[in-house]
Amino acid sequence: MSDVKLTIDGQKVTVANGTSILEAAKQIGIKIPALCYDPNLEVVAACRLCIVEIEGSNKLQTSCSTRVKEGMVVHTESEKVVETRKDVLQLLLDSHPNDCLTCQKAGDCFLQKYAYEYDLKFREHDGAMRPELLDTSSPYILKDDAKCILCGKCVRTCAQVSERQVLTFAERGYDTYIACDANQTLETSSCVSCNRCVTVCPVGALVDKRQLSKLRSWEGSSRVVNCKRCDYGCEFEIVSKDNKNISVVAKPPTNGRPLCLKGRLNTELEYLNQPEAPYRKIDGRFEETTWSKALSLDGILEKIEKMDSIKGSTGEE
Amino acid sequence: MITVEKLKKIKKEQRPLLEKRLREIGNVDIKEDGSIVLNGDYYKKQLRIALKNCEIIDPNNIKEYIAVDGYFALADCLSNMSPKEIIEDIKESGLRGRGGAGFPTGKKWETAYSYDDDQKYMIANADEGDPGAFMDRSILENDPHSVLEGMIIGGYAVGADKGFIYVRAEYPLAVERLQIAIEQAKELGVLGNNILGTGFNFDIELRLGAGAFVCGEGTALIESIEGKRGMPRTKIYRTSHKGLWEKPTIINNVETYANVPVIFQKGVNWYKNIGTEKSPGTKVFALVGKVENAGLVEVPMGTTLREIVFDIGGGTQNGKKFKAVQTGGPSGGCIPADLIDTPVDFESLDEIGSIMGSGGMVVMDEDTCMVDIARYFLDFTVDESCGKCVPCREGTKRLLEMLERFVAGKGEEGDIERLERLSNTVTEASLCSLGKTAATPIVTTLKYFMDEYKAHIYDKKCPAGACQALVEYFITDDCIGCGACAKACPVDCISGEKKELHVIDQDRCIKCGACMEACPPKVSAVIKR
Numbered sequence: 001m002s003d004v005k006l007t008i009d010g011q012k013v014t015v016a017n018g019t020s021i022l023e024a025a026k027q028i029g030i031k032i033p034a035l036c037y038d039p040n041l042e043v044v045a046a047c048r049l050c051i052v053e054i055e056g057s058n059k060l061q062t063s064c065s066t067r068v069k070e071g072m073v074v075h076t077e078s079e080k081v082v083e084t085r086k087d088v089l090q091l092l093l094d095s096h097p098n099d100c101l102t103c104q105k106a107g108d109c110f111l112q113k114y115a116y117e118y119d120l121k122f123r124e125h126d127g128a129m130r131p132e133l134l135d136t137s138s139p140y141i142l143k144d145d146a147k148c149i150l151c152g153k154c155v156r157t158c159a160q161v162s163e164r165q166v167l168t169f170a171e172r173g174y175d176t177y178i179a180c181d182a183n184q185t186l187e188t189s190s191c192v193s194c195n196r197c198v199t200v201c202p203v204g205a206l207v208d209k210r211q212l213s214k215l216r217s218w219e220g221s222s223r224v225v226n227c228k229r230c231d232y233g234c235e236f237e238i239v240s241k242d243n244k245n246i247s248v249v250a251k252p253p254t255n256g257r258p259l260c261l262k263g264r265l266n267t268e269l270e271y272l273n274q275p276e277a278p279y280r281k282i283d284g285r286f287e288e289t290t291w292s293k294a295l296s297l298d299g300i301l302e303k304i305e306k307m308d309s310i311k312g313s314t315g316e317e
Numbered sequence: 318m319i320t321v322e323k324l325k326k327i328k329k330e331q332r333p334l335l336e337k338r339l340r341e342i343g344n345v346d347i348k349e350d351g352s353i354v355l356n357g358d359y360y361k362k363q364l365r366i367a368l369k370n371c372e373i374i375d376p377n378n379i380k381e382y383i384a385v386d387g388y389f390a391l392a393d394c395l396s397n398m399s400p401k402e403i404i405e406d407i408k409e410s411g412l413r414g415r416g417g418a419g420f421p422t423g424k425k426w427e428t429a430y431s432y433d434d435d436q437k438y439m440i441a442n443a444d445e446g447d448p449g450a451f452m453d454r455s456i457l458e459n460d461p462h463s464v465l466e467g468m469i470i471g472g473y474a475v476g477a478d479k480g481f482i483y484v485r486a487e488y489p490l491a492v493e494r495l496q497i498a499i500e501q502a503k504e505l506g507v508l509g510n511n512i513l514g515t516g517f518n519f520d521i522e523l524r525l526g527a528g529a530f531v532c533g534e535g536t537a538l539i540e541s542i543e544g545k546r547g548m549p550r551t552k553i554y555r556t557s558h559k560g561l562w563e564k565p566t567i568i569n570n571v572e573t574y575a576n577v578p579v580i581f582q583k584g585v586n587w588y589k590n591i592g593t594e595k596s597p598g599t600k601v602f603a604l605v606g607k608v609e610n611a612g613l614v615e616v617p618m619g620t621t622l623r624e625i626v627f628d629i630g631g632g633t634q635n636g637k638k639f640k641a642v643q644t645g646g647p648s649g650g651c652i653p654a655d656l657i658d659t660p661v662d663f664e665s666l667d668e669i670g671s672i673m674g675s676g677g678m679v680v681m682d683e684d685t686c687m688v689d690i691a692r693y694f695l696d697f698t699v700d701e702s703c704g705k706c707v708p709c710r711e712g713t714k715r716l717l718e719m720l721e722r723f724v725a726g727k728g729e730e731g732d733i734e735r736l737e738r739l740s741n742t743v744t745e746a747s748l749c750s751l752g753k754t755a756a757t758p759i760v761t762t763l764k765y766f767m768d769e770y771k772a773h774i775y776d777k778k779c780p781a782g783a784c785q786a787l788v789e790y791f792i793t794d795d796c797i798g799c800g801a802c803a804k805a806c807p808v809d810c811i812s813g814e815k816k817e818l819h820v821i822d823q824d825r826c827i828k829c830g831a832c833m834e835a836c837p838p839k840v841s842a843v844i845k846r
Contacts, residue, residue: 047707084746087708127718
């Protein structure tokens with residue numbers, strides 16, 4: 001593939017033909033704000049934050065969906081771009097609950113990050129807000145629709161798992177929300193708690209319930225481990241504080257690593273000092289279960305015991 | 318197998334029957350050149366190309382379509398022209414998309430033609446959704462074969478063998494007549510396999526929309542046909558390159574297709590000489606609102622708004638003062654009375670801040686409040702936004718909230734500036750045309766009717782007397798004290814002794830207007846102010 005030369009914010013860059021402006025900028029350290037973009041997901045250009053100005057075009061273009069062209073001159077922070085970007089961000093803030101003080105996502109939240117970067121605040125108004133719909137039905141995922149910015153990342157990552165496609169957009173316009181199957185809860189839907197959606201959610205709309213109230217994102221330290229459950233070796237962060245491993249955080253499903261509940265539970269059991277009880281979904285109901293059941297080890301453990309006892313009784317080493 | 322000879326035979330047999338039937342009805346003039354036009358003043362000033370067969374032929378009888386030269390253009394294209402020649406002719410004719418954007422049809426076809434692919438598609442966009450617009454509906458219901466013929470010619474030109482007509486389910490009659498037309502065309506051999514014995518195959522299927530305005534947007538329409546949620550795609554590729562199922566796809570509006578056979582029947586030069594240089598041909602408008610003769614009007618491009626509204630439409634009703642005309646539906650703008658001599662073509666309307674759109678034309682008189690009109694269209698857009706991108710989903714909602722405050726008398730200092738800024742952001746940053754044009758009704762009314770906005774916000778008055786919250790009913794000294802108003806008032810807020818001046822308690826008044834109606838016409842003491 002041939003290379004393309006272009007200029008972004010005064011810096012020259014050469015990238016492969018077909019690269020998006022956003023990715024080209026990233027290569028020279030320019031991070032264009034984006035909420036709906038994810039290199040592993042289909043490009044939808046929905047959040048409109050990654051708009052840039054291209055010389056010779058009087059319309060702003062989204063850098064995630066616009067491909068580089070030879071000789072292109074791009075401005076990612078021109079006055080027009082910044083003013084428009086601020087308005088778009090403000091529109092999101094105007095519908096978002098002012099809950100950063102207690103939100104589990106605080107510190108990790110992209111809406112918060114960009115609001116800080118562009119100096120925007122929540123403002124009082126008597127217009128519409130998103131209805132306060134909270135799905136607490138799952139022991140693994142907390143779904144808070146009021147915080148949702150409808151970027152659709154969760155829908156797209158869920159759709160990548162064949163036979164799954166649990167999450168979907170429902171209603172339209174301002175009333176749009178993310179639904180599970182045909183308006184089920186996380187519990188009654190076909191969701192298998194793989195938590196892919198949680199890993200891609202840029203805000204506090206989908207959070208890992210097993211991290212709630214344990215620690216803030218900036219506390220403690222973390223290291224990345226690979227799951228040993230299967231050959232994919234999905235990545236998990238082991239978060240520790242005061243020399244105790246407190247929680248397991250799934251990393252986004254990249255490079256063919258799919259994520260699954262069993263792997264996450266396996267990692268929790270392996271690393272955490274005090275792992276919470278596991279749950280299994282049986283006929284659309286979550287039920288507390290044993291670790292051996294949750295990890296499907298029942299038969300295997302019995303067999304191991306049996307084999308070990310045979311070994312013991314025959315006196316072999 | 319059908320051949321041109323058989324088509325000619327059908328025409329020869331059917332034509333006298335058609336003429337006999339029409340003479341009995343007596344609604345048409347049959348001209349010497351064989352053309353049949355509807356008679357009456359309303360039609361005299363029109364030039365009907367897309368609507369030429371409407372109300373003339375029986376849409377359920379393919380033979381009547383053949384009797385007015387139907388399918389002869391297709392036969393000619395298939396046997397005597399190469400795909401390239403057809404595209405050249407369409408380019409040369411200057412035909413532009415009638416759905417609103419005015420993209421050159423020939424250029425679009427050429428793009429799809431240029432991609433070598435095993436499968437290409439033709440789509441007819443019949444998801445007409447602008448409030449008060451019914452141009453496509455009329456063509457589909459009265460002349461479905463013209464759309465089929467246009468699509469088949471297009472399919473042959475770009476190398477597609479499959480077409481979809483995406484028609485809104487709210488048009489049951491159009492759906493029914495399309496189904497009949499497709500069946501009859503297949504039976505006769507002008508649609509399906511080996512069309513007219515030329516070896517060319519083309520099939521057309523119907524797809525019914527489920528009531529989403531945004532599905533009139535090309536990429537959302539494609540998503541919908543693919544069985545997905547109707548949300549516009551970001552345009553990384555043109556649909557003529559990668560459209561339906563990632564294959565080269567042509568989406569044209571119903572009216573555009575209806576123009577295609579005529580261009581080949583009458584010749585490119587004939588067509589080019591109608592209309593203006595940059596916008597050749599005619600355009601169909603749905604003339605509605607406070608106009609004397611509401612209905613469908615087809616005129617050459619470049620006809621002035623005055624000719625359409627006054628000469629054909631007969632002006633406003635009941636001698637009211639003409640105030641504005643709104644073109645282009647919810648994406649369009651309000652054009653004030655002093656621009657009534659603007660010619661109607663893509664460029665001229667764009668220059669004054671409005672758009673051609675698909676052809677909605679709403680006439681407004683002195684009783685229409687322009688702030689309320691902007692509110693009405695925004696209400697529609699907010700309802701129809703798909704919710705995908707932030708500026709449209711969130712922005713239009715906030716714009717509507719502002720306008721709702723204005724008409725309720727709750728506008729504040731600085732609101733106009735906020736309205737302008739947000740309108741600009743929604744226009745600049747939205748993903749698809751629905752969002753990009755959503756603010757046009759606001760922008761144009763701000764431009765031409767700023768006084769009305771100021772009156773609402775600063776004086777808490779509605780100059781047109783249309784915004785209920787801002788008008789009050791008042792009894793003048795002309796009151797004779799008959800008590801009719803007090804008797805009619807449903808909330809008993811009118812007081813006064815017999816034969817003395819009556820007074821309305823403004824705090825309790827619900828502004829229903831019953832007092833005004835009850836006041837004897839000779840007295841007319843109740844006024845709205």
